Amino acid sequence: MSAPGSYCRPRDRWGTFAESCAELSEGPALAIADARVLRLHRRVGQALKAKGVRVLPVTAGESAKSLARVEALARAAADLPRGATVLAIGGGTVGDLATVFAHLFKRGVGRFIQVPTTALAAVDSSVGGKGAVNVRGVKNALGVFHFADEAWLCPELFSTLSEAQRREGRFEALKMAVTLDARTWAAWRAHPPAEQALIREARALKDQVVLRDPYETKGLRVVLNFGHTFGHVLETVTGFRLRHGEAVGLGMLCALDVGCALRATPREVTEEVETTIFGAGRGEARARLARALQRTSAAQVARLLAADKKSSEGAPRMVLLHGLGRWTTATVDRATWEHCLRAWKQGFQWGEGEG
Numbered sequence: 001m002s003a004p005g006s007y008c009r010p011r012d013r014w015g016t017f018a019e020s021c022a023e024l025s026e027g028p029a030l031a032i033a034d035a036r037v038l039r040l041h042r043r044v045g046q047a048l049k050a051k052g053v054r055v056l057p058v059t060a061g062e063s064a065k066s067l068a069r070v071e072a073l074a075r076a077a078a079d080l081p082r083g084a085t086v087l088a089i090g091g092g093t094v095g096d097l098a099t100v101f102a103h104l105f106k107r108g109v110g111r112f113i114q115v116p117t118t119a120l121a122a123v124d125s126s127v128g129g130k131g132a133v134n135v136r137g138v139k140n141a142l143g144v145f146h147f148a149d150e151a152w153l154c155p156e157l158f159s160t161l162s163e164a165q166r167r168e169g170r171f172e173a174l175k176m177a178v179t180l181d182a183r184t185w186a187a188w189r190a191h192p193p194a195e196q197a198l199i200r201e202a203r204a205l206k207d208q209v210v211l212r213d214p215y216e217t218k219g220l221r222v223v224l225n226f227g228h229t230f231g232h233v234l235e236t237v238t239g240f241r242l243r244h245g246e247a248v249g250l251g252m253l254c255a256l257d258v259g260c261a262l263r264a265t266p267r268e269v270t271e272e273v274e275t276t277i278f279g280a281g282r283g284e285a286r287a288r289l290a291r292a293l294q295r296t297s298a299a300q301v302a303r304l305l306a307a308d309k310k311s312s313e314g315a316p317r318m319v320l321l322h323g324l325g326r327w328t329t330a331t332v333d334r335a336t337w338e339h340c341l342r343a344w345k346q347g348f349q350w351g352e353g354e355g
């Protein structure tokens with residue numbers, strides 16, 4: 001028998017929450033659930049109650065990703081056996097917190113089920129086994145790998161998402177297509193997929209990478225961080241007011257510019273990707289990037305980049321695009337990213353507005 005949470009292929013079950021919950025096997029179970037989802041979807045709480053599942057509501061957001069919250073969950077669950085089933089019901093923050101809990105509680109719970117309720121969690125964070133908490137504003141400073149045994153994808157739960165929340169899911173899905181699969185990228189450009197198809201295809205793309213490098217030891221999983229180096233900087237300097245998916249969308253613009261500056265990314269690739277990701281909102285995206293960085297000094301950015309897990313000797317190691325579906329990593333020197341930073345603050349692309 002393998003250790004709790006060790007890699008397994010994702011088993012996705014599509015259907016309403018009530019249907020999946022009704023088939024939950026008997027035995028002690030605990031649901032760590034986004035309080036907002038419980039309020040918006042009363043049937044979730046009813047289905048859990050019918051199965052005798054204990055529910056611990058959590059207020060979602062980056063502040064949920066803390067060791068203090070893990071400890072509070074452990075106190076509330078102390079009487080449960082280690083073989084219990086844990087369900088994570090919520091977006092990426094609840095999922096990340098619950099993953100850490102599932103891994104640490106009595107050295108690993110018996111069964112772990114992810115029920116993603118945001119588009120971002122459905123396409124990305126509920127696949128791949130990663131969970132993490134933040135420490136003093138340093139994003140994901142403490143983390144674990146603990147793979148879910150199952151994921152329940154319940155379309156009715158996505159009905160209450162705003163357009164901005166759906167866009168965040170699309171950004172993460174586009175990230176996977178543009179880095180991993182030129183054919184999917186071209187197909188999505190030609191015919192933007194409906195939400196459920198996007199979720200299925202993005203999950204499959206991510207799983208292909210995770211399967212080949214489940215514990216990030218082979219340098220392959222790193223591709224999933226495209227857009228994340230500056231995405232994390234943007235989240236931090238805005239005090240997390242810029243949400244993760246939005247930050248990754250803008251972070252991809254940063255990665256494209258840095259790639260151009262280093263002559264790794266052809267200009268026409270940058271143009272195609274930027275136009276596809278943001279469409280008519282491209283100018284507004286550049287303006288949002290400029291606003292987010294307005295009061296941020298190069299020294300502050302340097303400190304945040306040095307704290308990034310992928311940095312080496314203070315210099316960020318970034319995923320860059322060579323072409324569509326082709327990527328590489330490069331260590332980025334300060335002169336290059338500072339040059340880009342000056343352009344971003346003025347709402348420009350790298351190389352634009354320099355006469």
Ligand SMILES: NC(=O)c1ccc[n+]([C@@H]2O[C@H](COP(=O)([O-])OP(=O)(O)OC[C@H]3O[C@@H](n4cnc5c(N)ncnc54)[C@H](O)[C@@H]3O)[C@@H](O)[C@H]2O)c1
Nearest residue numbers: 036060061091092093094117118120125130157160161244
């Ligand atoms: N572990 C991973 O591999 C991985 C990958 C990508 C992102 N992440 C993490 O995911 C987090 C972001 O996830 P997120 O954007 O889902 O954030 P989130 O969990 O904070 O959810 C965003 C908001 O949506 C609300 N919400 C959740 N479900 C809803 C629903 N069905 N209807 C209406 N509102 C709903 C939440 O209450 C919250 O206010 C970040 O912390 C990021 O670091 C992790």
